Every structure is written in structure tokens, then in C-alpha cells.
Amino acid sequence: MSELCEVGSAQKCFGGVLKQFSHHSEVLHCTMTFSIYFPKQATKESVPVLYYLSDIGCDHLTAAKETGAQRFCTEHGIAMVFPDTGPRNTPMHDEGSNQQLLEGATFVANATHEDWSMHFNMFSYLTEELPALIESSFDVTSAKSIMGHGMGGHGALVCALKRPELYASVSALAPICNPSDVAVGKRVFAQYFGEDDKAAWHQWDPVHLVQGYIGPELPILIDQGSDDLFYKTKQLRPDALVRASATNPLISVVLRVQDGYEHSHFFVQTFMDDHIMLHANTLVPPPDDDDDGDDEDQGDRGEGGSD
Amino acid sequence: MSELCEVGSAQKCFGGVLKQFSHHSEVLHCTMTFSIYFPKQATKESVPVLYYLSDIGCDHLTAAKETGAQRFCTEHGIAMVFPDTGPRNTPMHDEGSNQQLLEGATFVANATHEDWSMHFNMFSYLTEELPALIESSFDVTSAKSIMGHGMGGHGALVCALKRPELYASVSALAPICNPSDVAVGKRVFAQYFGEDDKAAWHQWDPVHLVQGYIGPELPILIDQGSDDLFYKTKQLRPDALVRASATNPLISVVLRVQDGYEHSHFFVQTFMDDHIMLHANTLVPPPDDDDDGDDEDQGDRGEGGSD
Known part of the structure; x- marks a missing residue:
């Protein structure tokens, strides 16, 4: 188990605290950084963990800054982990031709092509290495759920569909649902798995995964903005996921198309409370x-001297 | 009156919409950009306006992204204006020696030194030109309040102390209260007003303004994080404002020192609801x-098809 190094300064937020850690990842063969928010309840008891996978172009702090999630994590007593979106500063990043592909567009998958398989194993990182590290390092329970936005929404779906026993619940905001058939996914998957191995591509495509899914009944909440440019140009395809899941009685997708919203964190912050409440319920x-001695919590976010 | 040009795309958020506009400022002699959030109530009625002045290093979008203010603006039916922190791309910005001084560290004041008086008139811009433009361009009422953070907190205090008739209420988060006596303020004020004209400096210093204040009774809410590095190194000095205001029965400062919080937007987003509620109450x-026909609003943030 690698050692955690706290980076940056801890920041109090909604009565809890946001911390950032880096560590050496054994499955990604590089240094990784994540943020973790401990709600104020974490000072008194073990709390469950919600993993939030960010979209293309984010880092481990973007969502903590821009989604307002911490307010609801403290409301419900849930820790939240914000992993980085992928490995950074690997030898692959030194090759100019791959820059566009690498800039925060790391899909959650385990690459098999020899150029990529050393560092691009975000699925193993997110489902195994990182939770093990979190659970051994902090006073959290093993109960966990997962959600994500855009590329990270794809990641949340893949993690839950391939390892449903790990997660109490899953949800996504504007997820990439059918990467093996859309431009950004095709470009990445051709690199990760080779141009021709479509069977490998389908192992990381929610539209294909729901059809072959065997496991406990899996409800999936998806919010999608109707004015999202990637949705309108059919890069996200939640409708394809709904259609594909209709063939499998174990999967139920609730797709809420939200009128007039687009793809940014303004959309995400609007619906974050619904998603966190869903995960809190599980x-x-x-x-x-009969311990309802919550009076002492009252001052945790509002006390202060008055002069 | 200058013309507004909508820049960027409008973004739906909490049932309302965030828009960005640029315009030529006649008092700053340059192009200025601001964001404005219209809550969903604005589609049915005129709404009052809360001005939010951001801290050093922000632009017209930073606070809209990172403070979560829009949630509470829609809750209370208030529009929010996020001005940029100062003029940009003026001839002054081309002089290398002033770069550090200019990068988002524009204090709300009207500069008198000839090098600065052409462009650095943020007080007139914020109290006169911008509100006139907002009120003539959009369906808002003339009721307005003002708040700010850090350097913008200084600005909110200065605007309300010098033009109390304009504002229904004022509040600040970690404001610079005594700029004429702290490093960042001294550096800027020496440029704006000349090294020796301390009387001019004091016209833009809340600690001095509260002592000479004559006007309606003015309550001021200030939240301050106890772990704020600028507070701990005595750059903010809310205590000096509390002491100075004690000599003037017209001014009442409620200073809440929030245990463990520091200076960032994590602090701001934690207390934003309290501040917006205060302003909403006025x-x-x-x-x-008897118009309580609010049922139709319900779907505005949560409706959507389910498949």
C-alpha cells in the first residue's frame, strides 16, 4: 500500500474539511492526486464514501470548487472523494502526438495496447487501489457509491456495471453512454485497445455492458441537459442506454432530460443535491x-463572536 | 448610455439563467464585462439586484462558478450582478512595472493621480454607471444591495458607507477594512492618490469612513474566517472596523469570526446562504x-422524461 502525502492546505467548508493527497499508484505507475471531503460528522463517527468522477478538463479540485457538493455531503453525513481524471506526467505525456488525447480525457478502462497498458488502468485504480487506500487511511466505512459527470459519468456507469457488488448506488450527469460509437470514445479506444478489437471496446461501453449485465438489480439515475451541445450532437446518447437496458430486467435507467440546461458545472451544481440525496438514501x-443530540452541531457553521 | 453586447452563451442554472455582457464604460474608458444571474422569478416579475464584488484574482465569472450563490438567488427571487474586479487591457496594463499592482487588485475608489484617474474609477462605475445600465437594460427594480469578498468586501463597504441611500443592505466576507494602513492597500493607494495625500487615502478606508459617517442607520454583517492568513497577518482588520464604528451610533457592525475557516471560496460558499438571506430580507x-400559485414552479428544476 502506497503512502499518502497531504498536499496543499486543508480547507474548512460547510463545517467539514477538504483535504488533498498525492500517492504513488501501483496500477498506474505514477503519482496520483485526489481530494477528499470529510463532513463534520466524520469527527464523531465513520462515514460512508461517495466517489465523484469529473469530466474532461478537470482535475482533483475542480468539482470540489464548482459543484457545491460539500454542502449536501455535510447535510447527509457522507465523505466525498474527487479523484483526478487520469494519470499525468507519464512518459506518454511527453509524446506530442498524444497530447490532445491525454489532456484530461482519460476514460475509465484498463488499456490493453502495449503503449497504454502501463499507465492507463483507471478502472483498476478507481475500483480497487483507491478505495483500499481510502478505507485503510481514513475512518470511513466500506459502504460506497459512485457518480460522475460527462467522461466521469461514463466512468461511474462502467464501475457500477462491472463491479456492482462494490457500490450501494450509481448515478450520472450527462454521461458518455456509448463511447465505442462516438468520436471522442473511438479516438481513445482505438489507442487503448487497438483499432480493430471491437469486442474489447464493448467491454467498456455502458450500452453494451447493460445488455450482458448479470448481478443485483441496478437502478441508474441520469440527468441530462436538453441544451447540452454534446447531447444534441449525439456524443452522449443516454437514449441508447435506455433502449439497451430495456432488454435487461435487472437494469432500470431513470433518464431525466432537464429542459434548457447545458453541459457545464452550472448544470451539475443545480442537480447535485438530488444525486447526493439518492446516494445518501442507500x-x-x-x-x-435514540441519540438525537444534534443541538451541538448547530453552531458548527454559524457561530462567532459579535462585537 | 453604452450598449450591451452579450458574450459567451447563457447558461441555465437553478431554474434561472446566467448571462455575460460586455460594454464600453464611459467612466473607466475601456471595455468592461459582467455576469448577471436572473432567477426563475425574473421571467414573471421585476426582481431586485444584489451586487457581488469579487476578491483579488477573480474575473466576472469566478464567483458565479465557485460560490453557489445562484441557488439562493432563485430561492429568494433576487438577481445577482458579478462585475469584473477592475479595468483590463488599459494602456496602464502595458507598463510592466505596474503588472503586479494591476492583476485583479483594483480597489473600489476613484483615483486622482493623473496616471490612474483615466481608468481607475471603480467607485463611480459600481455606484453609478453600472446600476444605471443594469436598470435600463433589464426588467429589474431599483432596489439593490451590495456584498463582497476580500478586496471586493472593501468595495462593498466603501460603496455603502459613501452612498448609503443607494443600498438596502450591505455585507462582506473577509473584507479589507483598513487599506490605508496595510501593505496591499498602501501600495495601491500610493499610486491612486500619491504617496503623501493621506486625507485622500482615508476617503476610501472603511475604518475612517465609519467615523465620519452621517446617514441612515447602517447595519453591517461581516463573516471572517479565523484561519484566514490575511486576517492572521492583520491585513484585513475587521476588529479595527468594529472599534472605529463603536464611536458612531449610526453604524452597527456584526462581526462573526468563523472558527477554522480560511480565505477561499470554500469559506464564501459556506456562508453565502446567510448573506443572501440577509439581503433578501431587505x-x-x-x-x-393571495397569489400563491407557485405549483408551476416545481418542475422548473426537476422535471424531465423518464424512460
Whole structure:
């Protein structure tokens, strides 16, 4: 197990605290950085963990800054992990021709092409290495859920569809649902798996994964903005996921097309409370004792001297 | 009156819409850009306006992205204007020696030194030109309040202390309260007003303004993080403002020192709801008719098809 190094300064937020850590990843063979938000409840008890996978172009802090998630994490007593979107500063990043492909557009998958398989194993990182590190390093429970936005929405779907036993719940905002058949996915998958191995591509494509899914019943909440340019140009294809999942009674997709919203974090922050509440309902057991001594929490976000 | 040019695309957010405009400023002699958030209520009625002045290093979009303000603006039916922090791309910006001084560290004041008086008149811009433009261009009421963070907190205090008749309420987060006596303020004020004209400096210093204030009773809410490095190194000095205001019965400062918070937008987003509620209480008259037909609003942020 690699060692965690706290980077940047911890920042108090909604009564809890946001911290950033870097560590050596054994499956990605590079240094990785993530943020983790501990709600104020974490000072008194173990809390479950919600993983948030960010979209193309983000880093480990972007969503913590721009989605307002921490407000609702403290409301429900959930920790939130914001991983970086992919490996950075690997030897692959030194090859100019791949720059466009690499700039924050790391799909959650385990690459098989020899050029990529050393560093591009975000699926193993997110489903195995990172949770093991989180659970051994902090006072959190093993209960976890996963959500994501855009490229990270694809990642959340892939993680839950391939490892449903790990997650209490899954949801996504404007996810890339059918990467093996859209431009950005084709470009990346051709590199990760080779141009011709479409069977390998389909192992990382939610539209294909839902059709072959065997596991516990899996409800999936998806919010999608109707004015999202990537949606309108059919790069995201939640409708294809809905159609494909209709063939599998184990999967139920609730797709909410939100009128007039586009793809940015303005869309995400608008619906973040719904998603966190959904995950809280599966992650946080209802109170079963008579400990309702919450009065002391009141001052945690509003106290202060008055002069 | 200069013409508005919409820049960027409008973005739906919490049922309302965020838009960005640029225009030629007659008092700053350059192009200025601002964002404005219209809550969903603005489609049905005129709404009052809360001005939010950002801290050093921000632009007209930073606070809209990172403070979560729009959620509460729609909750209370208030429009919010996010001006840029100062003039950009003026001839002054071409002189290398001033770069550090100019990068987003424009204090709200009207400069008198001949090098600066052409472009650095943010006080006139914020209290006169911009509100006139907003009120003539959009369906908003003339009721307005003002708040700000850090350098923008200084600006909010200066605007309200010098033009109290304009604003229904004022508040600030970690404001620079005593610029004529701290490093960043001294550096800027020496340029704006000359090294020796301390009387001019004091006209833009809240600690001095509260002592000479004559006007309606003015309550001021200030939140300040106890772990804010600028606070700990005495660059902000809210305590000096509290002491100075004690000599003037017209001014009442409520200073809430929030334990463990520092200076960033994580601090701001934590307390934004309190500030917007304070301003809403003065800006939004209580309902006095029997129109409670709000059922139609329900779907505005959560509707969508389910497949």
C-alpha cells in the first residue's frame, strides 16, 4: 500500500474539511492526486464514501470548487472523494502526438495496447487501489457509491456495471453512454485497445455492458441537459442506454432530460443535491437509536463572536 | 448610455439563467464585462439586484462558478450582478512595472493621480454607471444591495458607507477594512492618490469612513474566517472596523469570526446562504396578495422524461 502525502492546505467548508493527497499508484505507475471531503460528522463517527468522477478538463479540485457538493455531503453525513481524471506526467505525456488525447480525457478502462497498458488502468485504480487506500487511511466505512459527470459519468456507469457488488448506488450527469460509437470514445479506444478489437471496446461501453449485465438489480439515475451541445450532437446518447437496458430486467435507467440546461458545472451544481440525496438514501442507514443530540452541531457553521 | 453586447452563451442554472455582457464604460474608458444571474422569478416579475464584488484574482465569472450563490438567488427571487474586479487591457496594463499592482487588485475608489484617474474609477462605475445600465437594460427594480469578498468586501463597504441611500443592505466576507494602513492597500493607494495625500487615502478606508459617517442607520454583517492568513497577518482588520464604528451610533457592525475557516471560496460558499438571506430580507417585500400559485414552479428544476 502506497503512502499518502497531504498536499496543499486543508480547507474548512460547510463545517467539514477538504483535504488533498498525492500517492504513488501501483496500477498506474505514477503519482496520483485526489481530494477528499470529510463532513463534520466524520469527527464523531465513520462515514460512508461517495466517489465523484469529473469530466474532461478537470482535475482533483475542480468539482470540489464548482459543484457545491460539500454542502449536501455535510447535510447527509457522507465523505466525498474527487479523484483526478487520469494519470499525468507519464512518459506518454511527453509524446506530442498524444497530447490532445491525454489532456484530461482519460476514460475509465484498463488499456490493453502495449503503449497504454502501463499507465492507463483507471478502472483498476478507481475500483480497487483507491478505495483500499481510502478505507485503510481514513475512518470511513466500506459502504460506497459512485457518480460522475460527462467522461466521469461514463466512468461511474462502467464501475457500477462491472463491479456492482462494490457500490450501494450509481448515478450520472450527462454521461458518455456509448463511447465505442462516438468520436471522442473511438479516438481513445482505438489507442487503448487497438483499432480493430471491437469486442474489447464493448467491454467498456455502458450500452453494451447493460445488455450482458448479470448481478443485483441496478437502478441508474441520469440527468441530462436538453441544451447540452454534446447531447444534441449525439456524443452522449443516454437514449441508447435506455433502449439497451430495456432488454435487461435487472437494469432500470431513470433518464431525466432537464429542459434548457447545458453541459457545464452550472448544470451539475443545480442537480447535485438530488444525486447526493439518492446516494445518501442507500449509504446512510436510518437512525435506529435514540441519540438525537444534534443541538451541538448547530453552531458548527454559524457561530462567532459579535462585537 | 453604452450598449450591451452579450458574450459567451447563457447558461441555465437553478431554474434561472446566467448571462455575460460586455460594454464600453464611459467612466473607466475601456471595455468592461459582467455576469448577471436572473432567477426563475425574473421571467414573471421585476426582481431586485444584489451586487457581488469579487476578491483579488477573480474575473466576472469566478464567483458565479465557485460560490453557489445562484441557488439562493432563485430561492429568494433576487438577481445577482458579478462585475469584473477592475479595468483590463488599459494602456496602464502595458507598463510592466505596474503588472503586479494591476492583476485583479483594483480597489473600489476613484483615483486622482493623473496616471490612474483615466481608468481607475471603480467607485463611480459600481455606484453609478453600472446600476444605471443594469436598470435600463433589464426588467429589474431599483432596489439593490451590495456584498463582497476580500478586496471586493472593501468595495462593498466603501460603496455603502459613501452612498448609503443607494443600498438596502450591505455585507462582506473577509473584507479589507483598513487599506490605508496595510501593505496591499498602501501600495495601491500610493499610486491612486500619491504617496503623501493621506486625507485622500482615508476617503476610501472603511475604518475612517465609519467615523465620519452621517446617514441612515447602517447595519453591517461581516463573516471572517479565523484561519484566514490575511486576517492572521492583520491585513484585513475587521476588529479595527468594529472599534472605529463603536464611536458612531449610526453604524452597527456584526462581526462573526468563523472558527477554522480560511480565505477561499470554500469559506464564501459556506456562508453565502446567510448573506443572501440577509439581503433578501431587505430587498424582497413580504407577499401581500393571495397569489400563491407557485405549483408551476416545481418542475422548473426537476422535471424531465423518464424512460
